[in-house]
Amino acid sequence: MTRRMVLVIAMLVGLVGCSDSSPDHAGTLAAIRQRGEITWGGDVQGGEPYVYEDPDQPSRIIGFEVDIMDAVARRLGVRARMIQCAWSNLMPSLERGDFDIIANGLEATSERREQLLLSAPYFVYAETLTVRTDSDARSVFDLAGKQVATLNQTYAHDILRMLYGDAVKLYEGNEEPYTDLALGRVDAVLLDNIIADRYGCTPSHPTLKCLPYDVARGSYVIGVRKADPELKQAIDGALAAMRSDGELERILRKAALWDARQVEPPPAEGQAIRPRSVDGEMVLQFFAAAWVTLELSALAFLLAVPVGIALAVARLYGSAPVRHAARLYIELFRGTPVLLQLFVLYYGVASLVNLGPVEAAVLGLGLNYGAYEAEVYRGALLAIPRGQSEAARALGLGPAQTLWHVLLPQGLRLALPPMTNDLVSLLKDSSLVSVITVIELTKRMTIAAVDLRGWLLPGLLCAALYLALSFPLSEIARRLERRLVRDQRPLAL
Amino acid sequence: MISVRSLSKRHGDRAVLVGVTAEVARGETIAIVGPSGGGKSTLLRCLNYLEGFDGGEVEIAGVTLVPGMATAGPVLRRLRARVGMVFQQLNLFPHLTAIDNITLGPRVVRRASHDVALAKARELLAQVGLADRAGAYPHELSGGQQQRIAIARALAQEPEVMLFDEPTSALDPEMRDDVIDVMRGLARNGMTMLVVTHEMQFAHDIASRVWVIDRGTIAEDGPPAQVVDQPRTAVAREFFSRLRRPPP
Numbered sequence: 148m149t150r151r152m153v154l155v156i157a158m159l160v161g162l163v164g165c166s167d168s169s170p171d172h173a174g175t176l177a178a179i180r181q182r183g184e185i186t187w188g189g190d191v192q193g194g195e196p197y198v199y200e201d202p203d204q205p206s207r208i209i210g211f212e213v214d215i216m217d218a219v220a221r222r223l224g225v226r227a228r229m230i231q232c233a234w235s236n237l238m239p240s241l242e243r244g245d246f247d248i249i250a251n252g253l254e255a256t257s258e259r260r261e262q263l264l265l266s267a268p269y270f271v272y273a274e275t276l277t278v279r280t281d282s283d284a285r286s287v288f289d290l291a292g293k294q295v296a297t298l299n300q301t302y303a304h305d306i307l308r309m310l311y312g313d314a315v316k317l318y319e320g321n322e323e324p325y326t327d328l329a330l331g332r333v334d335a336v337l338l339d340n341i342i343a344d345r346y347g348c349t350p351s352h353p354t355l356k357c358l359p360y361d362v363a364r365g366s367y368v369i370g371v372r373k374a375d376p377e378l379k380q381a382i383d384g385a386l387a388a389m390r391s392d393g394e395l396e397r398i399l400r401k402a403a404l405w406d407a408r409q410v411e412p413p414p415a416e417g418q419a420i421r422p423r424s425v426d427g428e429m430v431l432q433f434f435a436a437a438w439v440t441l442e443l444s445a446l447a448f449l450l451a452v453p454v455g456i457a458l459a460v461a462r463l464y465g466s467a468p469v470r471h472a473a474r475l476y477i478e479l480f481r482g483t484p485v486l487l488q489l490f491v492l493y494y495g496v497a498s499l500v501n502l503g504p505v506e507a508a509v510l511g512l513g514l515n516y517g518a519y520e521a522e523v524y525r526g527a528l529l530a531i532p533r534g535q536s537e538a539a540r541a542l543g544l545g546p547a548q549t550l551w552h553v554l555l556p557q558g559l560r561l562a563l564p565p566m567t568n569d570l571v572s573l574l575k576d577s578s579l580v581s582v583i584t585v586i587e588l589t590k591r592m593t594i595a596a597v598d599l600r601g602w603l604l605p606g607l608l609c610a611a612l613y614l615a616l617s618f619p620l621s622e623i624a625r626r627l628e629r630r631l632v633r634d635q636r637p638l639a640l
Numbered sequence: 641m642i643s644v645r646s647l648s649k650r651h652g653d654r655a656v657l658v659g660v661t662a663e664v665a666r667g668e669t670i671a672i673v674g675p676s677g678g679g680k681s682t683l684l685r686c687l688n689y690l691e692g693f694d695g696g697e698v699e700i701a702g703v704t705l706v707p708g709m710a711t712a713g714p715v716l717r718r719l720r721a722r723v724g725m726v727f728q729q730l731n732l733f734p735h736l737t738a739i740d741n742i743t744l745g746p747r748v749v750r751r752a753s754h755d756v757a758l759a760k761a762r763e764l765l766a767q768v769g770l771a772d773r774a775g776a777y778p779h780e781l782s783g784g785q786q787q788r789i790a791i792a793r794a795l796a797q798e799p800e801v802m803l804f805d806e807p808t809s810a811l812d813p814e815m816r817d818d819v820i821d822v823m824r825g826l827a828r829n830g831m832t833m834l835v836v837t838h839e840m841q842f843a844h845d846i847a848s849r850v851w852v853i854d855r856g857t858i859a860e861d862g863p864p865a866q867v868v869d870q871p872r873t874a875v876a877r878e879f880f881s882r883l884r885r886p887p888p
Contacts, residue, residue, distance in 0.1 A: 534730075535733065542744065543720035543797060548748050
């Protein structure tokens with residue numbers, strides 16, 4: 148148990164970073180000039196138009212932020228190199244020294260200014276509300292009791308949270324909130340106009356409309372470590388020069404991002420929510436998330452067991468087509484990522500079957516784990532001595548009776564230890580369902596980590612709750628095993 | 641009760657049974673002996689259709705068996721309700737208590753009520769001398785006790801014929817007598833029994849007839865006094881002389 152805890156902590160501390168270069172804060176600007184290269188962190192998952200893979204040449208990263216950074220670097224007399232990093236980890240990775248600056252839709256907010264030096268704005272965006280064309284909502288204040296959605300950890304999230312608390316539905320990708328809006332799974336999406344224009348109010352979503360007024364304005368800035376004021380100054384100088392000689396306008400026009408907002412007086416800094424502290428409410432939220440995790444895992448496993456039994460029996464005793472179908476199912480579900488299966492179930496077939504996120508999560512995890520259980524049960528059934536089925540047949544039991552009364556009870560006993568493994572593993576794999584907007588324990592931890600500006604405390608709380616869930620499960624399994632498997636003596640060696 | 645006509649069976653190129661023909665009357669106890677690999681167990685298992693065969697015909701307890709029958713179905717259900725079998729490897733169901741092992745067949749196959757099945761099982765437990773071990777699990781019982789439970793389990797289906805496939809071979813010598821005593825009681829009460837065995841005591845004292853099986857056929861068939869004491873064929877002479885040799 149201790150070892151697992153150490154592992155979890157090691158992962159939390161280690162994996163938030165995006166590269167292993169060691170931090171060297173002293174004179175970053177000098178170091179950049181000496182290297183001839185400035186590194187900046189961004190996430191290609193942010194997609195067009197920020198930073199994305201060139202459709203014509205996918206090994207090349209393009210986007211208006213690439214152009215801006217190339218121009219800034221040129222004015223500093225160096226080259227620019229992007230370093231890929233998950234967006235939500237950009238700030239801790241910058242602190243670790245994985246790259247020199249952040250330039251990826253980083254919104255200027257007062258709380259970010261507490262942690263980072265923020266450059267002058269290079270782009271002014273507007274928070275835009277998107278609703279279905281039949282909606283009569285006119286502003287963010289008309290959405291009480293409605294399901295509002297946005298991306299995790301954005302300024303839009305802060306705004307919505309101020310208005311509607313925790314009822315906000317969170318997504319990780321640009322496309323999915325609008326897909327769900329069109330499907331009626333959510334009622335409104337609040338996001339930057341860049342995203343709303345490109346993913347929401349497009350010909351592919353004829354039933355969506357973007358409300359014309361700006362819910363709020365904000366600006367994208369370059370984030371610099373607090374220890375590097377001379378670097379921030381140099382970048383501000385470069386940006387100011389780009390603004391005055393028209394290069395910034397050219398770059399933004401090229402990406403079709405230039406609008407009147409860029410020349411109006413810059414917006415006031417976003418008023419973000421104060422960092423939270425670990426309070427009773429947060430602990431309650433963690434417990435609620437742990438309950439979601441437990442509920443999902445238990446229901447998914449309750450589905451996986453009968454699916455697994457049916458598949459194992461089909462593989463062992465079915466006719467040739469049945470055997471092959473079972474084998475195909477097992478290979479398909481075992482051989483493809485469960486993440487993908489969840490996406491397909493929730494988004495892919497949404498036009499045919501509109502599953503809720505929890506239903507899709509239970510179904511996806513259950514069907515996936517069913518494939519694993521099938522092989523466990525097949526192995527267990529094969530491990531039963533041949534004489535058992537002969538004795539049953541000699542008593543006159545038919546095939547189904549032999550299976551039900553003699554083979555399955557013994558097989559399930561043999562399968563108990565690996566089943567316990569799978570259940571505990573499922574408990575942790577259930578964190579994958581956050582991609583389909585379910586807030587379970589791991590997701591709660593990442594949200595809390597942002598709110599608290601730190602990973603350690605939420606990480607420990609999360610680990611403790613996972614342990615608190617998995618340990619009793621293994622204990623129940625151990626007792627069940629002791630009760631069911633009469634003869635537990637290991638074979639003598 | 642049993643009529644075997646020209647029964648033959650091959651494993652690939654190897655003939656395991658070669659035209660076995662025999663008759664068994666109700667109440668007879670047949671000891672089946674012979675060198676290992678001669679086809680004794682295969683013959684027994686064919687009578688219960690645990691193994692199929694390639695030629696010939698078997699009539700047993702009113703059921704006719706022919707080659708190529710389905711391995712499940714009404715004919716086999718009828719057959720197995722009337723023919724009980726006891727295995728060398730005991731094969732008790734390890735997840736059930738002694739009494740549940742015995743009641744499983746009646747409850748599931750004959751759809752007997754729980755009470756009726758239990759009462760019958762207690763009777764059988766007493767008959768095999770294990771009335772006090774009803775709640776024991778197989779691993780808590782000695783081999784000899786397990787085999788007696790296995791006999792009781794087969795008897796619970798009220799068979800007309802009992803097949804025993806080397807019922808004492810896996811047991812320690814001191815356990816064998818208890819099992820043989822149970823079988824002796826069965827023989828006395830008129831059960832039709834076929835017993836593959838290496839127990840001379842059984843072949844000599846209990847069996848009404850002895851078959852010596854060698855290379856897939858019945859080499860010698862007659863009462864013990866004749867087959868065991870004055871064997872005619874070389875294989876029987878050789879077999880019994882080796883069994884009689886005192887342990888070194």
